[in-house]
Amino acid sequence: MKLVILSGRSGSGKTTALQALEDLGFYCVDNLPLGLLSTLATQLREESSEIERIAVGIDARNLRSQLPRFSELLRAVREQGLTCEVIYLDADHDTLLKRFSATRRRHPLSDQDMSLSEAIAHEGELLASIQTSADLLVDTSKMDPHTLRNMIRDRVAQRSGRLSLLVESFGFKNGVPPDADLVFDVRMLPNPHWDATLRPFNGRQKPIQDFLGSQSDTPELLHDIEQLLLRWLPRYEANDRTYMTVAIGCTGGRHRSVYMVEQLAERLCKAGWDAQIRHLELE
Template sequence: MAPEILRSDAVGTRVLLVTGPSGAGRSTAINALEDLGFEVIDNLPLSLLPRLLDGPMTGALALGLDVRNRDFSSSALISAIDTLAHRMGHAVQVLYLEADDDTLIRRYSETRRHHPLAPAGPPLTGIAAEKDLLAPVRVRADVLVDTSDMSPHDLRAEVERLFAPGQGKLLGVSIQSFSYKRGLPRGLDMVFDCRFLRNPHWDPDLRDHDGRNVAVDAYVAQDPRFDDFLTRIKGLVDLVLPAHKDEGRAHLAIGFGCTGGQHRSVVMAERLAASLAQDGWPVSKRHREMERRDPTRGGEERGHSA
């Protein structure tokens, strides 16, 4: 179930600005939003935005913005956000899509397109310049989505989860597990280190399974610090989720990391996701390292869903 992205007391038109580096998936996100009923306009010059919103509007509006816009600049976009929200009374949110450099280079190679900021040079030059240009906008984003490991289908599903209308007004929570060896996922709001917990890697019968396996879950849960660790995290999350919701946040990302991203972090992510889903929060799960493994591996799962 996806959360309502804007405050219930918002006035004016609902405006979603979609931006991010070229190649990060903006077109896919825009198309998904159009299918959800948004009125979509791509690459509208920022100078025309106030005039557009002065006219009659029948529903939510999604605007695709990037460096190809005729008068694009970070300062102009931030100024437009402030003007729309504070002076004109519109309910404005910014969806920022990003991906790591290797992914963006691969996508440009696959499409054989030139980067708009480096039409005659290597894509990496344009990618670096664009990310630097967009850095102030990224800081202002309300929802940050890293598409590095996402297919177009995955991104559409994430956009639908976040922005589908009529799905309630709760803040959406995504919970991820990851390996510290591969670095922290981008866009996490809270991160918990699970590397002190009992490690199933050292049990030959459990090593090849993951934290969704009932035996692995039980093994990690036997650590004498496990229950207190999970209880304290759940208490902290229970405290901050309503506060973030009251502040108008649309999404909160929580990460659990361990050495390999296969056992302890997965157990913690599964446990917290199940608990929050039981409490009624819209929850999505993502096990980053599991996506790189054979999906048929991992053994018997505990059977709950979030």
């Protein structure tokens, strides 16, 4: 039996993700009191042979006394022999503010004594123990519901027993992605941005591919990153690592990093890894 614990701040997409898992055949329970997590797992395992995958939503509406005990309660569940993964969704503060303003929904923690901004910050503090224990951190700041559903399907619901590997491009001008496990900087490569004829294209398109592919440093850098990952990814997997996000950045996140991600993911797939791709600045 596989148990997925899904958590995150309000507005980050937890409901969308939980619905996606339900559509994919998971038995889903939202806002379960944490103290009942072990009991639920035991009951379903002992009384229902038909249920093989469970998803439980946990958020700040939970009993306040239970949230700091999350690591302890999670350990108790895993000691039962269940395969258990913790997925934590989040978005930056401004994005969460905009989402609540757009939907006009009331934040579950806000009241006459606490503003929306304060409630969002406080919620992050309440869920810190869950975030720290997460196997996968997902930043949904630039995701629409469709993209989030696809990510949950590909990385969580349909994940094989192997390490789930995501290779993503980003722009350093917007900061390093919070979900990154390994980060590579490719800003030493020639920048197509400074060529007015190349600037409108991105790293998935032939003009940029031809330009970067013709640079002497590009294949060397690509080879070095590939060899490092091929050597060490099996060690992460052997150490019970479930998810790994490799982030490759350039200045704007549209040319060099995109090209390198496309090339690297193709090589990793040929080597037997199920490498998925995400381009943060192209979404």
